[in-house]
Amino acid sequence: MTATGIRIGADVGGTFTDIVLELADGTLASQKILTTHDAPERAILEGIEQLLDGNGIALVSVEQIIHGTTLATNALIERRGAATAFVTTSGFRDVIETRTEGRFEQYDLNIVLPTPLIERQDRFVVEERLNARGEVLVPFDERQAAAVIGEIAARGYQSVAVGFLHSYRNADHEHRFRDLIQAQLPDVLVSISAEVSPQMREFERFNTVCANAYVQPLMASYLLRLETELQQRGATCPLYLIHSGGGLISVETAAAFPVRLVESGPAGGAIFAAELAARFGRKNVLSYDMGGTTAKIAIIEDFTPQTAKSFEVARTTRFKKGSGMPISIPVIEMIEIGAGGGSIASVDSLGQIRIGPHSAGSEPGPAAYDLGGVDPTVTDANVALGRLDPATFGATDITLSPGRAIEAIRERIGSKLEMSDETAAIGIAEVVDENMTNAARVHAVENGKDLNGFTMVAFGGGAPLHATRLMDKLGLDELLVPPGAGVGSAIGFLRAPFAYEAVQSHYSRLDAFDLAGVNRLLADLENEAREFVRMGTEKDLVTERQVSMRYKGQGWEIPVRLSASRFDELAVEELARVFSKAYEEFFGRAIDDLPIEAVSWSVRVASVIERPERTAMLDAGASATADSRRQVYEPVSGVAVDTAIYSRDRLQPAMVVSGPAVIVESQTTTILASHHQAVSQIDGTLRITRFDQ
Secondary structure, eight states, X not given: OOOOOOEEEEEEOSSEEEEEEEOTTSOEEEEEEEOOTTSHHXXXXXXXXXXXXXXXXXXXXXXXXXXXXXXXXXHHHHTOOOOEEEEEETTOTTHHHHOOSOOSSTTOTTOOOOOOSSOXXXXXXXXXXXXXXXXXEEOOOHHHHHHHHHHHHHHTOSXXXXXXXXXXXXXHHHHHHHHHHHHHOTTSEEEEHHHHOOOSOHHXXXXXXXXXXXXXXXXXXXHHHHHHHHHHTXXXXXXXXXXXXXXXXXXXXXXXXXXXXXXXHHHHHHHHHHHHHHHHTOSXXXXXXXXXXXXXXXXXXXXXXOEESOEEESOSSTTXXXXXXXXXXXXXXXXXXXXXXXXXXXXOTTSOEEEEEEEOTTTTOOGGGOSSOOSOBHHHHHHHTTSSOTTTOOOTTOXXXXXXXXXXXXXXIIHHHTOOHHHHHHHHHHHHHHHHHHHHHHHHHHTTOOOTTOEEEEESSSHHHHHHHHHHHHTOSEEEEOTTGGGXXXXXXXXXXXXXXXXXXXXXEGGGOOHHHHHHHHHHHHHHHHHHHTTTOOSOEEXXXXXXXXXXXXXXXXXXXXXXXXXXXXXXXXXXXXXXHHHHHHHSSOOTTOOEEEEEEEEEEEEOOOOOOOOOOOOOOSBOXXXXXXXXXXXXXXXXXXXXXXXXXXXOTTOEEESSEXXXXXXXXXXXXXXXXXXXXXXSOEEEEETTO
16 A cells, blocks of 8 residues: 555553544544443444544555554453363463462461462363473373363363473474364364463463463454454554554464553553653653553663563552462563552441552443443542543543532442541542552562652553652652643554564573574574564564573573674673673672573564654743633642643643643643642643752
């Protein structure tokens, strides 16, 4: 098709679906629409149609559509996946239930571990066994495999996960089982761990392949429906998905490895924040993304989001590592909690206000939406406190009802705690702000970071409402609210590179280094990654290599970036020096005279994305003129005060807004307390600082 420069980003969240249209001149138009959970593609199609019609553009003129979704994440959290069987090595049936020796509550004698994704009755074993070098100890039992396949057929499973011991070193047995089952049951989807997550540590690898198989029928069906509907409506452009590592992949890859779509939407948000950081030269940034269902916090250093090779979904104990479902895939590292605008407030047995993790979502939504919701939410508290006003809310299909919001807060919170309506609403707002602040602190500590000197970037429909309060609680001195903040993740999709990271475990000590094996592995990983990336682009590519390393006897590794694409003796010596330096940076000192081990290798191939041109921050100029005034709760004084209301689209560069103030736009609202000041920048970004600096 002819290049038009017109692209679309579509982000499906738990409450809203955000659609962003990028025109050929780089300008953006956007639309928020309530997510249609029974058929998520419907909201995408409606939003795209409204945006294109409003701009006089035909769908056939669109050059590219990029999509991110929480559908896979929600299916795992809510256990709404397919009927799935898990097949593993004899003797290892219960690995995903017994987990590891780690305990997220060390001294709790009554600790309740997360329920495994696949129940025991749905787990099967086959006689076979490899050692850690991939050598066959017990041959693959074809007769027993046939019996297991017969049982799978009899029980009517839609999907099968296969995870054999040490298959990351030798995948022959997993491939053989897949061949057998596909020959007899061609309609059953099969995921093998050697392709989904070829890494050591069987609990994490088995859990990851189970998660992939569990959501694959759902995601494959959804992606097929979306692609078909787009084509029927006239689209001729490709559809791409953003994966959890922050890169774009084809629909075919996404359907085969849907577990890589977990956290795809939040990954777009981190890319959005990183681009803003690069534009204004802020090397240390705390990305804060609050939508309707969750809040996500990520650390960005040197204009690049932090990444990891694994993360946890659905933590059962708030903030506790080990209390969730481990997924071993490359991911932009962040912490995510149930603290969105639609998060439901309740009173626990101790008489304390609790927020989330359950959300009112889009159906029925917060009580203030007047769509049938009766539970009080964070959005209802913001309406009751005057932070959100029906006249300036901006959502085309929602008319806020302050009466409904106050009624829900009074019935479910105020009456139980014998509080006034206002006090109950303040309690909800303060609790959710403290929850998000604690999440940021925990995330920083887990990553060994001190947030002193960091700049916060706030986006998502809910973040600008709460960002100045978090800024105060965390002691940060600068907050940036970019233009298009309400649909930041969808804009981030349009800034993402085509990228894929191939990972595989391969053990080698540096004092007996496997030169041939490692060089062969790195070449294979690069070819694999390039093959996936070439499905989407012919642009110039950049390759990054990394290895996870440790001292002998240690149970976990640290990442070390590789400068060489191939190894010789000199490169091995240099790797030892680089590891020692990295270890010293992590832990304060290196350890002498201990053998060094390389455990897992990764190669990331990505298309080249140019960083934005550096922009200098504007100093404060003339004061902006308020459009109106109303009573809004102000946390410093603790009461509702007369507050100036400003329209963001009327703020010119260098204009100053001093708090208390509310800055409104169509898709979000920014709140300034009495000690905050905002200066509008060249691109429309709000730079918010505190008077007490």
